[in-house]
Every structure is written in C-alpha cells, then in structure tokens.
Amino acid sequence: MTLQNIGGLALGDFRDRVRRPVYAVTLLAAVILGYLAVPGTGSTWAIMNIGGYRGVYDSAYVGTAAALAAALWLTLGGFYVVRGAIGHDERTGVGRLVAATPLRTPAYLAAKFLSNLMVLGSMVGVLAATAAVMQFARAEDRAIDPVALLVPFVVIALPMAAATAAAALLFETLPVLRGGIGNVGWFFVWLTVAVGGLSERAPVDVLGVQHVVEALRATMIDQGLWKPRSSFSLGLTQEPEPLESFPWDGFPLAAGFLGGRALVVLAALAVALLPALWFARFDPARGGFRRTSEQAPTAELELPPAPAYRGLPATAPVYGNTFGRLLAGELTIIAREATRWWWLGAAALAAVGLAVPIGSVAPVVLPLAWVWPVLLWSRLGTRHQRDGMEGLIGAYPAPHRRLLAEWTAGLAVTALLGLAPLARMAASGDRPGMAAWLGGALLIPSLALAAGTLTRTPRLFQAVYPALWYCAFNGLAPLDFMGAARTDGTPAGPHPLAVTALGGLLLVLTLLTTSARGSAWTTRHV
Structure with missing residues (x-):
C-alpha cells in the first residue's frame, strides 16, 4: 500500500x-x-x-x-x-x-x-x-x-x-x-x-x-x-x-x-x-465484528415455511394511563443498563452522603453523586436511534408523552442519586441549598435529553456535562447549577429559578424538535 x-x-x-x-x-x-x-x-x-x-x-x-x-x-x-x-x-x-x-x-x-x-x-x-x-x-x-x-x-x-x-x-x-x-x-x-x-x-x-x-x-x-x-x-x-x-x-x-x-x-x-x-x-x-443472524453462512440458514394467513382475532381496545406505562418502560430500561457495580457505587455515595459533616455535603458529596450516572443520562434521547427503533417511534401518535416519560425517568435517576444530600440539607434547614438542588435536578435530564435528541448521539452530553460539572465542583459560581459553590454557606451560583428556566427551555426545544421530526416522518411514509 x-x-x-x-x-x-x-x-x-x-x-x-x-x-x-x-x-x-x-x-x-x-x-x-x-x-x-x-x-x-x-x-x-x-x-x-x-x-x-x-x-x-x-x-x-x-x-x-x-x-x-x-x-x-x-x-x-x-x-x-x-x-x-x-x-x-x-x-x-x-x-x-x-x-x-x-x-x-x-x-x-x-x-x-x-x-x-x-x-x-x-x-x-x-x-x-x-x-x-x-x-x-x-x-x-x-x-x-x-x-x-x-x-x-x-x-x-x-x-x-x-x-x-x-x-x-x-x-x-x-x-x-x-x-x-x-x-x-x-x-x-x-x-x-x-x-x-x-x-x-x-x-x-x-x-x-x-x-x-x-x-x-x-x-x-x-x-x-x-x-x-x-x-x-x-x-x-x-x-x-x-x-x-x-x-x-x-x-x-x-x-x-x-x-x-x-x-x-x-x-x-x-x-x-x-x-x-x-x-x-x-x-x-x-473477531473483527459481531456476527448476526443476517451475517450467518447461507448453508446454515433454514427458511421456515410460509405462514398461511388466517386473519387476526378481534381484540377490544384497552384504555389506560399511557404515560404511566411509558414511564415504567423507561425506568426498566435504565435499571437494566445499570450494572451491579453501578448500583454498589450509588449505594456507597448515599452512605457517604449520610455520614460526612454537613459542610461537605453540597460542595463535595452532591457533585460526586451527580457525576456517577453520566453514562445513563447521556443515553436519553438516543436509545431509539441506537436500537433501530426510530421509524417505529416516529409513528407514535403522541411523541410528547414518550419524551416526557423519558425525561421523568432521567429525573428519577437524578433525584435518586441526590436523595441523601437532599435529606441532609433538609435536616439542617438549608433551604437555599434545597432550591439549588431542585434546579440542578431539573436541568440535568433536560440537558441530556436535548443533547441526545438534537444530535442523536450521546457524545455531546458526554463532552459537555463533565466540563460543566468540573466548573461547578471547583467553585466557578457562574456555572454552578447545583449549589456546590458557597459564600457564607449560601449557594453563590445562578438563581435556582434561572437554572429551572434553562431546563424548561431545553425541554421545550426538545419537544419542538421531536414534533418536527415526527411530522417529517409522517410526510415521507404516509
């Protein structure tokens, strides 16, 4: 060559x-x-x-x-x-x-x-x-x-x-x-x-x-x-x-x-x-790439007999809480993606959050807890493209429900990892810290879902969030979205309402993007 x-x-x-x-x-x-x-x-x-x-x-x-x-x-x-x-x-x-x-x-x-x-x-x-x-x-x-x-x-x-x-x-x-x-x-x-x-x-x-x-x-x-x-x-x-x-x-x-x-x-x-x-x-x-059933040798394939069409049985429509089922499905996916070692690490962080002095909870324990699930967050908005389900999801009649369910699942992970620091702040009467915690908890899944939906890859969130987290962890107040930087015990970062508004803006942007893509998919395939 x-x-x-x-x-x-x-x-x-x-x-x-x-x-x-x-x-x-x-x-x-x-x-x-x-x-x-x-x-x-x-x-x-x-x-x-x-x-x-x-x-x-x-x-x-x-x-x-x-x-x-x-x-x-x-x-x-x-x-x-x-x-x-x-x-x-x-x-x-x-x-x-x-x-x-x-x-x-x-x-x-x-x-x-x-x-x-x-x-x-x-x-x-x-x-x-x-x-x-x-x-x-x-x-x-x-x-x-x-x-x-x-x-x-x-x-x-x-x-x-x-x-x-x-x-x-x-x-x-x-x-x-x-x-x-x-x-x-x-x-x-x-x-x-x-x-x-x-x-x-x-x-x-x-x-x-x-x-x-x-x-x-x-x-x-x-x-x-x-x-x-x-x-x-x-x-x-x-x-x-x-x-x-x-x-x-x-x-x-x-x-x-x-x-x-x-x-x-x-x-x-x-x-x-x-x-x-x-x-x-x-x-x-x-072992250069994984062999799938489509890549198996032709000699090993046995074609099944063509099925005879006998009609489909009549089924009664089922009404219920679609959002609840979607949320349960998203939580199940996240739970399966998290390994045993991940859960052990999450449990260790919770134990540390309950044991350390209160002065170390917001500046140390909370940032450590909110960097642990970074790989799980980064998959928000990208799973359907990764699994080849984008066409099926594009035909879903109410995409906003699925997105909100996915966002709520990400919020649940965020709240779970930050639960121990929140409990300590509540016990000590740290209301400003609790407000900053809430703003950060709403922003993280919004940022992850927006990055994954817009780029269809987890790479953007995996690049942006560690840098943003590092700035907050090191006390750079203008970028502290979780209340880690403190001045006289009070969060020195942006107001929690501003952080929450940014999270809401990202969520709205995600919803609009998904709706536009859904309309384009319908136009192409109908």
Missing part, C-alpha cells in the same frame, strides 16, 4: 465527513474561538494574560494567542468531532469491504489518522483566517504578516491536532474506551495535559506554552515591565481592568523547541499505528 493509496483513502473519508452538518458546526466553533482569542482593546476579558499585560495586536501576538487557544481548546472539542471514524465504517458496512481487500491494518489506521488530522487541520485553518480578520478589526496594527501569523499555528496548534487525532483513533480501538467511558475519560485526560502543560515546572512542554512564556518574559524584562510575582494564564478569564499592551516580536524558532514539536507529531503517529497490534480490521476470522 503506497502513500498515494493512503492519501486517497484519507481524502475520501475527509470528503465524506465534510458533507455532514456537524462539520459546519465545528467550523463555526473555530470562528467563535478565534473571536474570543482576540478580545476588544478595552475589554476586561482576556485569553492570554501575563502579569496584567498582553502583546500589541500584531500578527505575531494574535497568531500566538489564537494558536495557543487552539492547542488548549481544540484538543478537547476536536476529540469528540473526529471520534467515530472506525465505528462509522463498522455501522455502515464499509468495514466488511475493507476486510475483503488486501489493505493492511497499519495502512488503514494511517489513513484514518490522516483523515482525523485533516478535519482538525481545517478547523485550525479557519481559526487562523479568523485571527487575521480579528487583527484587522481590532486596528492596533493592521499590517498583516502572513509568516508571523501562521508560524504559531504550524508549530503549536497542528502538533496538538495530530496528538488529538491519534488519541481519538486509539480510544476507538480499545473495547473499554470506545464507548461512553472513553468520551467521559478523555475530558480528564485533557484536563491533566492542559494543567500540566500550563505549569512552568512541567518536564515536557507538550502545549508549547513554556517556550512562549519565556519569550514574553524576556521581552517584558527588557522593557522593564516584568515583576517578580507576575503570573501567566491561558483561557478565557475576566480581569478587573483591561490589560495593558506592549510590543512583542514573537517567539524564536529555536532548534530545541522545533525538535520538541516534531517529537509530538512522531509520538502521535506512533500512537495512531499502535492499535495495529490488536485491531482486527473488521476481519470476522479475528
């Missing part, structure tokens, strides 16, 4: 992806990230802050700031964008065709890695173009230097895109990580890499941040701006005052730095090809 063949496979896979609506959404996200990377000159928001200063908005600084933002945030969101390439081949039957060709496993993995990198690279390209537009719009220095603008994207953002593309491929080939556990786990892997990469004591400059900080510090020392206690931050933060600016010519392309970035790319390629040791490439002889 030549490099030309690998490139052709990668290009075909890339063309298939760009036709999907989700690709347009990813490019829009790159535009938004580019806009946020270059805040207004008088804004108190900052994406990169070093000792209360920022560089003048010229090509060198704008390109570096946007490239670092890409290295930090595209590695998180980009993973979920490119993930699923192998699974898509398996679901669509392309994998069987691949298994029948002389294509070798390393070549197949290399093509998928290159396709992932092309998708992420296109996002980096859109971000670079947006950065150029933002430099011109901010009007501090409208002379655009293409080399100074693009070099940071090549040496900082693209190596991290390669690492993300390889990680997505690796996760897809490991049985434990190819599902929801991998989607949730990647957030914490990314968090570890991001926190470690932003630390000046990190042994390896994975993100390239340390080299940039050293260059910024050297310029500030020459200009007399550096202070001993100055710190560096990367990420969208709000400062008390707008940052002051200073001229900066960019970071030097030292041999050691370029060698480190090349090592990141080579390590990513090695990780992408590593699954060749165990990946079966859809070969049924090696």
